[in-house]
Amino acid sequence: MIKWYVLSAAIGAAAGFAYYYYIGCVTGTCPIQTNPWLSSGFGTLFGVTLLPDLFARFTGKQNTEQPVTTDKAE
Numbered sequence: 001m002i003k004w005y006v007l008s009a010a011i012g013a014a015a016g017f018a019y020y021y022y023i024g025c026v027t028g029t030c031p032i033q034t035n036p037w038l039s040s041g042f043g044t045l046f047g048v049t050l051l052p053d054l055f056a057r058f059t060g061k062q063n064t065e066q067p068v069t070t071d072k073a074e
Contacts, residue, residue: 004052012047016040 016039025033032038 004055005048008047008051008055009044010047011051012043012045013040014043015047016043019043 017036020033020036020039023033024030028034032042
């Protein structure tokens, strides 16, 4: 499971840097696009948040754990 998060972080960071490099912000008024560290960081955040779920859907391995409930029937 950890390898998916590491792979997702790497893909997100690469996508964030590619966004900075190819799209970027010429005027310097865009706080995320003008700094490659920020755009890579946000890409990493999005990658870790979104990609593991997509990997699970495409590989067919869904989370089958039941949620823990604290409500007790009286």
